[in-house]
Amino acid sequence: MKKGISTVLVLTICSILIVGCRDKEKNDQGHITLESGLQYEILKTGTGETVKEGDEVIVHERMGYRDGTELYTTDGSENLPKFLVGGNQAVEGVDQGVRGMQTGEIRKLIVPPSLSKRKQYPDFLSPDSTLVNEIEIVEIIKPVKEDLINKKILSDGRKSGFEMVLVEGGNFMMGGDDHVDDGGPMELRIADECPHPVTVNDFHIGKYEVTQKDWMEIMGENPSKSKDCEDCPVDQVSWYDIQEFIEKVNDKYGESLRLPSEEEWEFAARGGSKSEGYLYAGSDDVGEVAWYADNSGGRPHPVGMLKPNELGIYDMSGNIWEWCSNAKIPYPCDEIGKVFESKVLRGGTFGNRATSIRVRDRNGRDPSMRLSTLGFRLAK
Secondary structure, three states, X not given: OOOOOHHHHHHHHHHHOHHHHOOOEEEXXXXXXEOOOOEEEEEEOOOOOEOOOOOEEEEEEEEEEOOOOEEEEOOOOOOOOEEEOOOOHHHHHHHHHHOOOEOOOEEEEEEOHHHHXXXXXXXXXXXXXXXXXXXXXXXXXXXXXXXXXXXXXXXXXXXXXXXXXXXXXXXXXXXXXXXXXXXXXXXXXXXXXXXXXXEEOOEEEXXXXXXXXXXXXXXXXXXXXXXXXXXXXXXXXXXXXXXXXXXXXXHHHOOOOEOOOHHHHHHXXXXXXXXXXXXXXXXXXXXXXXXXOOXXXXXXXXXXXXXXXXXXXXXXXXXXXXXXXXXXXXXXXXXXXXXXXXXXEEOOOOOOOHHHHOOOOOEEEOOXXXXXXXXXXXXX
């Protein structure tokens, strides 16, 4: 068979068996069997990336009959076949054969005569013989994702939680011993914020809290209590809701966004390596940098309206509590060691007094909780 006919051959076979190729599959120790009777045998497992819809795959191919008669092989060919996964209908027929494969993996498609008799085969194929098609994934070409920051979300110049600030890593003393009264027994307050050395690596963190408009761009709806302020931080989102949001953003735009760890959050709030040692994020004067009980009017405000901290990050004190990635566990220096069944919250909110919006103040809630005081800031 002439070089270059393999793509036609495979697509023709899968077009003929298109219904079968898209059937529900069943895995059974090295075999993938479709309800139609088509069977894929896994000859070699892969170790690289996994083929997904929208990828292009470059493959080595071998086509023949089960008796050993070879119809076609790409061995020694410079121009290897390339398939688009999830493309037009003919290519969709190949999807079941390559979807979920990894680089280096080899699968063998077996087409028994009982299936070949359902449709008319091309003249060069025998309708009474079992066909065997081996495919090896040589390369997976991932689609180029749209630039989230520059082309989509920030194109209108608004303040957005997707805008990032680089925080150079370093060492700092996390917690403190100012012993302020922010509620609860004194001994627990002191233990909960006890000072201890921490090292963080370089990371990026949101210049602003994620806004209601940011959320609607991805999720299509606004869960916030007050929906008349699209530039205010989104609220009434649980920790689990945020994981779904992040997954959708990363999948759609090829990003690697996440929630900051508690350590990253406090380091950034303090101003990182540029820290001036302020009590609040950017100042010792709480009213300069934070919306809190004395100046908020009992509601959140649009992001970025007050003074930023030393790194140019806004609202890390007050406005909305911000979920962190990790659970609220005792610090290494905490001799009481009270464990909370919660995820960390940092920064305080528009309804808190000043003592609860200090950069070292800790809080936490059950990750399923949704409140009008709970929002978040992104990191990567």
